[in-house]
Amino acid sequence: MKKLTVNAKTKNYDITIKEGLIAEILDYLQQDKKKFLITNNTLEKLYPDLVSSFENKIVIKDGEEYKNFETFEFIINELLKRKIERKDLILALGGGVVGDLAGFAAASVLRGVNFVQIPTTLLSQVDSSVGGKTGFNTKYGKNLIGAFYQPESVLIDTNFLKTLPVREIKTGLGEVVKYSFIEKNCSDDEKIHLSKYLDEADSNNLDFKEIIYRSVALKASVVSKDEKEAGLRAVLNFGHTFAHSIETITNYKKFTHGEAVAMGMKLAFELSYNLNFINKEYLDYAFNLIDKFNLAPVYKIECDKDEYINIMKSDKKVSNSKIRLVLPTSKGEVKIFDNIKEDDIKKVL
Ligand SMILES: NC(=O)c1ccc[n+]([C@@H]2O[C@H](COP(=O)([O-])OP(=O)(O)OC[C@H]3O[C@@H](n4cnc5c(N)ncnc54)[C@H](O)[C@@H]3O)[C@@H](O)[C@H]2O)c1
Ligand SMILES: [Zn+2]
Numbered sequence: 001m002k003k004l005t006v007n008a009k010t011k012n013y014d015i016t017i018k019e020g021l022i023a024e025i026l027d028y029l030q031q032d033k034k035k036f037l038i039t040n041n042t043l044e045k046l047y048p049d050l051v052s053s054f055e056n057k058i059v060i061k062d063g064e065e066y067k068n069f070e071t072f073e074f075i076i077n078e079l080l081k082r083k084i085e086r087k088d089l090i091l092a093l094g095g096g097v098v099g100d101l102a103g104f105a106a107a108s109v110l111r112g113v114n115f116v117q118i119p120t121t122l123l124s125q126v127d128s129s130v131g132g133k134t135g136f137n138t139k140y141g142k143n144l145i146g147a148f149y150q151p152e153s154v155l156i157d158t159n160f161l162k163t164l165p166v167r168e169i170k171t172g173l174g175e176v177v178k179y180s181f182i183e184k185n186c187s188d189d190e191k192i193h194l195s196k197y198l199d200e201a202d203s204n205n206l207d208f209k210e211i212i213y214r215s216v217a218l219k220a221s222v223v224s225k226d227e228k229e230a231g232l233r234a235v236l237n238f239g240h241t242f243a244h245s246i247e248t249i250t251n252y253k254k255f256t257h258g259e260a261v262a263m264g265m266k267l268a269f270e271l272s273y274n275l276n277f278i279n280k281e282y283l284d285y286a287f288n289l290i291d292k293f294n295l296a297p298v299y300k301i302e303c304d305k306d307e308y309i310n311i312m313k314s315d316k317k318v319s320n321s322k323i324r325l326v327l328p329t330s331k332g333e334v335k336i337f338d339n340i341k342e343d344d345i346k347k348v349l
Pocket of ligand 1: 040042043046062063064067094095096097098100120121122123124127128129130131132133134142143160161162163164165168171257
């Protein structure tokens with residue numbers, strides 16, 4: 001078992017990582033607090049015993065397209081209909097979609113009810129369950145409605161990964177590799193750094209407990225220093241401004257989020273190299289690491305470059321309509337730039 005603590009300004013909470021933690025989750029149910037499980041229909045089918053052991057369960061439809069106001073309203077109405085009280089507990093069992101929606105429902109209902117994240121995808125285990133970003137999508141863009149609301153705890157059972165499709169594992173690995181490229185910004189503690197570990201890892205036989213631990217520790221370190229993205233937390237968006245355009249242009253259908261991030265990181269590395277921020281050796285290293293885990297199916301897409309740039313500008317992380325880019329500057333380190341010329345960006349697209 002591995003345990004770590006997130007010390008956010010608004011709350012301190014534990015993250016527990018363990019193979020077989022589900023059994024303990026079931027024990028946890030024996031406690032007297034009234035609980036509301038929020039999950040989706042795929043997990044309900046895959047884990048019927050776990051889901052049916054909850055008297056109060058709210059099952060939503062599976063898919064990013066259901067991460068919307070309608071589903072949020074459905075969850076809130078179910079909670080209120082079943083007379084949730086402020087002392088009760090909401091459990092989010094699922095990937096990032098369930099976690100983000102359930103988290104925002106917990107933040108909103110009765111002005112805040114405690115909630116526990118039980119992430120079941122690699123992406124949610126290494127990323128979305130930690131840090132307290134919650135919310136849903138609107139027709140104007142992804143994650144535009146929401147709140148920062150930290151969970152009471154995060155329970156990570158690596159056994160959930162056994163039923164996860166390979167492509168979903170890879171999308172999580174996209175974020176894991178991202179952490180390795182920003183590890184020095186996140187923490188000086190080499191024991192939680194990922195790059196050396198990933199360099200030596202056998203890509204067909206990964207120790208997920210270790211990978212998740214290091215990823216979460218790196219993210220927790222950033223969140224502890226900058227919970228609400230006033231500065232440092234932006235480094236977590238490495239690869240994401242490009243990814244946002246790639247996902248939008250391809251209607252979120254062609255690539256998974258992690259694939260788009262891996263493609264975005266390659267573009268960021270190429271741009272950094274063109275601008276002389278990094279040398280050829282580091283550029284090659286980065287491409288090889290991304291390819292070792294087979295994360296980016298391609299990295300340039302056929303598209304109108306002006307459209308690509310316009311979407312980059314519409315990213316909500318943009319400040320004063322300038323494109324804000326997180327670019328690598330040395331091994332394991334990135335910097336945030338607001339002044340990269342559009343022509344230089346276009347050259348790598
Ligand atoms: N809050 C944050 O900080 C943050 C960070 C990154 C991403 N996100 C959000 O997370 C979402 C993506 O999360 P995701 O990649 O987990 O997607 P997801 O929640 O859609 O899950 C992916 C698929 O895997 C299925 N699934 C989940 N657990 C499974 C299991 N154990 N076995 C088999 N199938 C399983 C789901 O039903 C779904 O079909 C996006 O909406 C994104 O905006 C949030
Ligand atoms: Zn991401």
